[in-house]
Amino acid sequence: MLTEFYGIIMTIVPIIIIGAVFARQIDTRYKNELAFHKAIKGVFFDDKCYQPVKCSSEKLEIKDLYDIRIRKPSKSFNKKGSEDVSDELQDLYGKLEKATKSDPYK
């Protein structure tokens, strides 16, 4: 009887430990995926990045998970209002100045 008991314990315990480790890894990945989801909406709509995601204008990345290639627009979707975009205006005026100096059709 004792031999069977030891046999059962020795089989079940590693299975439970391996399962628990595996479950923990999946749980971490699930949390990271949800963080990614939040970060994607944050980057495009509110110009915010949430931990543990690393955000740049070309890439969203979580270490040890994966990265997603993106193209971040110059202005986030929820940041609107035409009269207070001084950077945007300066940029446009710079391009306008170049455009008036040279004719692209020549």
Place this chain on the structure above:
Amino acid sequence: MVFLKNKRGSILILSAFLIMIIVTSILGINSIYGNLCNIISYQNKADAHMLSVIGLYVETLDKVSWINKQLRRIGALAALIPFVPQLAPLVTFVQKITGGLETYQDLLLIRLKTHAPVLDNELRLENKLSVPGNYHYFEYRRQPPIDLIFMVIPGLIEINSDIFNTVCIKHKGLITGSMACVDNNTHREEKGWFAPTEEDWNVVMNNAY
């Protein structure tokens, strides 16, 4: 002996059965979570792709609308020039500005036309999403220029209201599809052609979760 053997055998069978239940339940729960992670992962990539491409449209449309607004303002101000002779030296300057704005608007629209499909496919390939994607485009035209005799003000860019249906990025998801389209608070209900002058272009999303 036979009794013991049977008892031992039945314990072993029972134990094997219990171990099987434990292993199956652990693997089952983990595989459910694993599949859920895969679905969210695909959805994240699809969302990022849709927002990136739609972002290019929104960015361009915002700038085109802003230039429309400036051209309209300049047109209104230029109409005052004959009544204020002191402003006459400004005619050449204003002409150059309007010409520059018109060229910049044209370049923005050409860039969008060529870059949007390329960006779409590039991001689909790099993020390992389904290829090829759907068509996305919009029709636009320029209004006739306004001739003020002493100067010509370029016409505004007009956009067909079909834009709200044709500029949509779609994905066939693992459970249900998802889609992102351009949206505009002012012109959402518009029929036919309209000339946007407000930078209120936005994105409307419809996805699985």
